[in-house]
Amino acid sequence: MENLGIQPVSLITQIVNFTIMVIILTKFLYKPILKVIEERKKKVQESLELSEKLKEEAKKMEEKRQEVIDKAKLEGKKIIEEAKKSAKQVEAELIKKANKEAATIVVKSKKEIEVERAEMEKKIKKQTVEIAAAIAEKLLSEVLSEDNQRSIIDKKLKEVAKLSL
Numbered sequence: 001m002e003n004l005g006i007q008p009v010s011l012i013t014q015i016v017n018f019t020i021m022v023i024i025l026t027k028f029l030y031k032p033i034l035k036v037i038e039e040r041k042k043k044v045q046e047s048l049e050l051s052e053k054l055k056e057e058a059k060k061m062e063e064k065r066q067e068v069i070d071k072a073k074l075e076g077k078k079i080i081e082e083a084k085k086s087a088k089q090v091e092a093e094l095i096k097k098a099n100k101e102a103a104t105i106v107v108k109s110k111k112e113i114e115v116e117r118a119e120m121e122k123k124i125k126k127q128t129v130e131i132a133a134a135i136a137e138k139l140l141s142e143v144l145s146e147d148n149q150r151s152i153i154d155k156k157l158k159e160v161a162k163l164s165l
Helices: 007-145 148-162
Strands: none
Touching: 007 148
16 A cells, blocks of 8 residues: 555544544534534424414404304394384374374363253253244234243243253
8 A cells, every 4th residue: 555655553543533524524514513503493393383273263253254244244233133122013003093093082072062061951941942932922912811821932942941951
């Protein structure tokens, strides 16, 4: 080997130095760097997984929010419809009550009118009897004697009184 210009001692020394250098670099440099790279890779993977989970949770929350909004809209519509129905019922009840009151007033008014009419008929009959008696008395006083007049007037007054009752 010396013919080739290679010195065995120097070659062995370089091989030993190279091996020591590889061992030192591997132990103190490559392993920590690989360990840091691996940890970094794990953190990135965890961050990506967490990001995916957060996206899924956000999507679920959005779906739940939309469901709550939809339910609230449906409940709002139901409440509005119930309020409308209730208002119509109240309106119908008020109209019914007003009609009953109006009918009561009409019946009461008719009764009052009938009572007043009956009273007026009595007054008119009474006045008619008085007028007829006055006319008859005047006519009879001119034609008949006083006794005859009295008997005829009494008879006619009784007849008129019977008619008026």
